[in-house]
Amino acid sequence: MPRACWLLSLLLLAGCSADGPSTGASAGRPNILLILADDLGNNDLGAFGDGSAVTPHLDALAAAGVRFRRHYAQPSCRPARVELLTGKAASRVGVPPHFRGIGPEHVTLAEALRDGGYATAHIGKWHLGHGVGSAEPGSQGFDDWYGFLHALTTRYGSLARPAASYIDPWLQRAGQPPVQHKGHLTDLLTDAAIERIDRLGEGARPWFLNLWYFAPHNPVQAAPRFAGRFPDSPEGEYLSLLAQLDEAVGRLLQALADSGQLENTLLVFASDNGGVNRVRDSNKPFYGKKTTFYEGGIRTPLILSQAGRLAPMDIEQPVFIRDLMPTLLAYAGLPAVEDLDGLDLGPLLHGESLPRPPRVYWDIDIPEWGAYGVLDLQREQLGLGVEVQERASGENYFAPPRPATPREQTRIRDEYHQWQSSIRRVEVQSASGSQGSREYAGDSYRRTPGYGGWTLQLPVRTDRPYSRLVAQEQQLDIHLGGAQLALQIPGVELQSQLPGAGCQLLTVSAYYQWPARRVRDAEVHLRVYLDDELLASGRESLVSTVLEDSYAPTRVAADSGELLISNTYLDNNPTAHYRALTGGEAHCPP
Numbered sequence: 001m002p003r004a005c006w007l008l009s010l011l012l013l014a015g016c017s018a019d020g021p022s023t024g025a026s027a028g029r030p031n032i033l034l035i036l037a038d039d040l041g042n043n044d045l046g047a048f049g050d051g052s053a054v055t056p057h058l059d060a061l062a063a064a065g066v067r068f069r070r071h072y073a074q075p076s077c078r079p080a081r082v083e084l085l086t087g088k089a090a091s092r093v094g095v096p097p098h099f100r101g102i103g104p105e106h107v108t109l110a111e112a113l114r115d116g117g118y119a120t121a122h123i124g125k126w127h128l129g130h131g132v133g134s135a136e137p138g139s140q141g142f143d144d145w146y147g148f149l150h151a152l153t154t155r156y157g158s159l160a161r162p163a164a165s166y167i168d169p170w171l172q173r174a175g176q177p178p179v180q181h182k183g184h185l186t187d188l189l190t191d192a193a194i195e196r197i198d199r200l201g202e203g204a205r206p207w208f209l210n211l212w213y214f215a216p217h218n219p220v221q222a223a224p225r226f227a228g229r230f231p232d233s234p235e236g237e238y239l240s241l242l243a244q245l246d247e248a249v250g251r252l253l254q255a256l257a258d259s260g261q262l263e264n265t266l267l268v269f270a271s272d273n274g275g276v277n278r279v280r281d282s283n284k285p286f287y288g289k290k291t292t293f294y295e296g297g298i299r300t301p302l303i304l305s306q307a308g309r310l311a312p313m314d315i316e317q318p319v320f321i322r323d324l325m326p327t328l329l330a331y332a333g334l335p336a337v338e339d340l341d342g343l344d345l346g347p348l349l350h351g352e353s354l355p356r357p358p359r360v361y362w363d364i365d366i367p368e369w370g371a372y373g374v375l376d377l378q379r380e381q382l383g384l385g386v387e388v389q390e391r392a393s394g395e396n397y398f399a400p401p402r403p404a405t406p407r408e409q410t411r412i413r414d415e416y417h418q419w420q421s422s423i424r425r426v427e428v429q430s431a432s433g434s435q436g437s438r439e440y441a442g443d444s445y446r447r448t449p450g451y452g453g454w455t456l457q458l459p460v461r462t463d464r465p466y467s468r469l470v471a472q473e474q475q476l477d478i479h480l481g482g483a484q485l486a487l488q489i490p491g492v493e494l495q496s497q498l499p500g501a502g503c504q505l506l507t508v509s510a511y512y513q514w515p516a517r518r519v520r521d522a523e524v525h526l527r528v529y530l531d532d533e534l535l536a537s538g539r540e541s542l543v544s545t546v547l548e549d550s551y552a553p554t555r556v557a558a559d560s561g562e563l564l565i566s567n568t569y570l571d572n573n574p575t576a577h578y579r580a581l582t583g584g585e586a587h588c589p590p
Contacts, residue, residue: 029117029206029332030306031265033197033252034324036084036210037245038077038125038217039290041275041282041300044242048301049284053242054230057250058303061267065305066349067314070396072375073273073321074362075290075297077127077151080272080321081212085109085128085140087325087340091423094445095365095567098452098513101128101135103445107337109325110141110208116334119143119205121196124189124212127151133549135445138174142210146173146192150516151217166214166221184223186215190248194255201259206332211252215245218276234279263307266331270321271300287400293362293373293384295398315348316396318377320360361419365453367511367525367569372416383412425581426565428554436558444551446567448475449489453569455509457578459561459586462530463501469560473552480506485535491524491545496535503561503588504530507574512542519543529574531586561588
């Protein structure tokens with residue numbers, strides 16, 4: 001009997017003891033193996049697509065488990081991983097594509113599980129903080145980790161050239177520099193995961209293993225042993241890489257069975273975004289691809305399986321990658337984390353519904369352009385600004401896009417901007433400082449300039465004596481008064497004359513871009529306003545700028561108004577932005 005068929009039989013036979021869907025908590029806390037594929041689309045699994053992908057082990061896992069047929073992630077890697085680990089909309093943690101990582105104020109899935117008695121480990125790709133020590137896995141709830149911090153293979157701690165490679169990759173362990181390893185990346189990560197499964201199984205605690213593969217992300221490089229299994233073509237090579245990923249999952253299932261841990265382990269398989277569609281239609285039947293907000297860019301497979309605990313079923317209701325954190329905590333019988341956007345999917349396993357908000361949003365923001373998607377669950381419509389996708393006749397997916405009517409464009413834009421205004425504001429806590437000043441703390445990564453969009457707005461009296469107005473140690477310094485302004489933020493030093501007098505709204509808006517490979521192209525865009533008058537603007541290179549991994553409170557002088565920090569870049573109408581987010585006009589103390 002082929003091994004995939006044997007594993008399916010093992011999973012199904014073990015599952016025969018299940019009387020029906022269960023959250024699993026009543027039978028003790030299960031181990032959790034979470035496998036995340038990279039750029040894997042709906043059609044890249046035989047059990048979800050048209051069958052052209054040969055993935056027998058994943059198909060067996062799907063056949064024995066819960067298949068979420070309408071799972072939405074994100075259009076690209078980082079925001080999907082943020083949502084998975086925090087249970088929050090990515091833009092509440094840092095607006096993609098440029099952000100530091102998950103700030104220390106956000107509780108991660110690994111932290112919540114570790115606090116609940118779990119041993120935790122991360123293996124594979126990270127992509128949630130490169131060069132920011134406080135954003136690495138060891139600071140996010142993982143007892144140990146092994147893999148690579150960026151999406152791209154690293155050498156000597158910096159991004160490598162030429163392009164990334166699956167062959168002989170550079171990997172590192174917690175607290176150690178990257179070391180080149182002989183072999184194929186997928187095999188090396190699987191070997192490490194199996195070794196960790198065996199070791200964790202010897203302990204007394206339940207465990208959580210977060211295994212994030214690179215496959216089938218470009219470059220398409222399968223191990224030589226897969227040569228000849230598929231046609232000698234770009235698509236054939238891609239199918240080989242999928243087959244190798246499937247083989248890896250089979251090895252993991254076998255390791256769990258051999259160590260007697262299979263029945264007590266919840267297996268989760270997901271993908272961060274749709275496929276790139278360069279050599280095949282990875283997202284069939286969905287329209288769109290990775291980096292787009294079309295359904296093919298954000299709708300991916302999701303499987304939950306545990307022998308004897310979860311009965312096989314298909315769930316057609318919309319679910320989201322941000323739902324995994326609350327779902328897994330509930331499944332493990334642990335307390336819920338407050339203030340999450342995701343929902344526990346447990347009720348769906350019992351045929352119940354979930355109290356979803358009527359709309360779900362995604363967005364991305366860079367100076368030259370921004371994009372967003374609005375999924376209207378009541379209208380069954382995916383709005384993309386000037387286009388919409390609607391449910392295809394008789395199908396549980398959206399048809400190709402059509403132009404939005406002017407009324408639809410207005411509605412979609414207004415709905416998005418209302419959500420955007422609420423989510424881009426950085427929530428801070430205020431406390432009294434020395435000499436009547438105020439100190440603002442909280443949301444450290446978003447509050448501090450250096451990544452992506454960052455705007456500080458503060459009502460000030462420009463005729464005040466020249467003195468320090470705002471300061472954040474190692475990050476930010478603004479002196480203002482006597483018709484003079486001096487500003488220092490990472491990568492920028494500026495001095496300017498101030499027109500007018502009295503209470504006016506000072507706006508400092510910056511956007512930091514850090515290209516992954518073309519370091520020489522790193523730059524910051526800056527605009528400084530007084531009320532709606534532009535005082536200064538320009539771009540500065542960040543080639544020689546080193547960001548400090550330090551997040552002291554932001555101190556503000558006593559004679560200023562209400563501070564507003566938001567993760568956006570303003571190229572016009574700063575006073576309107578301030579009113580929209582604070583609900584009032586700029587006001588200075590008497």
